[in-house]
């Protein structure tokens with residue numbers, strides 16, 4: 001692979017992130033030396049995608065402990081401050097809070113810097129395995145020839161391993177399936193056109209970038225076997241927050257009889273939020289809408305509204321593809337059973 005989304009540089013205790021803001025034109029890395037810098041990189045979308053955000057934040061916590069220990073400062077105030085600044089970086093992807101809670105469980109119990117770094121590295125390795133398991137479960141239901149519709153970027157750039165939805169597309173291609181993918185360009189940040197296409201070009205997966213508004217038309221006129229997207233938070237009833245435009249895509253899929261799947265690690269499931277109405281939706285600056293590639297496309301002074309995510313109601317979702325299997329409706333029952341199974345009890349994927 002010609003790029004690596006993140007890398008921990010032990011010698012300098014820095015987190016090296018591929019700066020996704022400049023892809024596909026420039027492959028350039030940033031070395032972040034403090035948890036505040038890591039939080040800034042999450043906020044400005046140097047790193048993005050729910051799993052990648054979570055693991056980056058875990059390294060930010062480890063970094064806080066390492067810096068405090070090296071300076072002989074007390075650990076807990078440093079960790080509390082780092083936790084606060086990282087928690088405030090982006091609101092919607094629950095993986096951020098999941099990762100910070102997991103790290104906080106350790107440092108509140110007295111873990112030191114070495115143990116916190118080891119835990120961040122465990123999370124890094126886990127993500128790789130989880131991504132592979134998601135792809136393997138998906139492959140089991142895919143035909144030999146398959147055309148996908150995909151939204152945003154959910155691949156290696158959004159994770160540590162191959163990613164979720166885009167990881168499925170990549171692994172299906174590598175497994176010898178005859179794969180084609182339509183990639184929504186994903187306005188306003190263009191993660192589909194810039195990042196997902198960058199990845200699929202790299203892997204040699206046949207695809208076409210389409211404008212977001214083309215999905216219903218393409219599903220009506222052309223072969224599409226499955227829409228598959230990632231997600232930032234799944235509520236207890238299966239309502240799913242993902243990049244703005246996902247809900248539109250799900251509606252288009254339903255109207256055209258195309259099964260709509262959401263691929264996610266179980267760390268994206270948030271049983272504490274009963275339904276999608278309780279999910280905070282990040283609102284970003286108007287300029288993302290008003291400009292394309294730095295160039296203003298709207299009249300001077302025109303207003304804009306820029307919600308970065310939307311919530312797809314559970315009734316539009318055929319299944320959630322997790323590392324433990326494919327969760328089918330009724331999601332309220334089956335998601336609880338899935339997470340109970342993760343703790344060693346019964347696993348029911350509602351197949």
Ligand SMILES: CSC[C@@H](O)[C@@H](O)C(=O)COP(=O)(O)O
Pocket residue numbers: 048049050051093151152153154155158159163164165191229230231232242243308
């Ligand atoms: C496996 S990534 C899943 C989601 O995080 C992805 O679909 C998405 O919405 C990313 O949004 P972004 O704003 O680029 O961080």
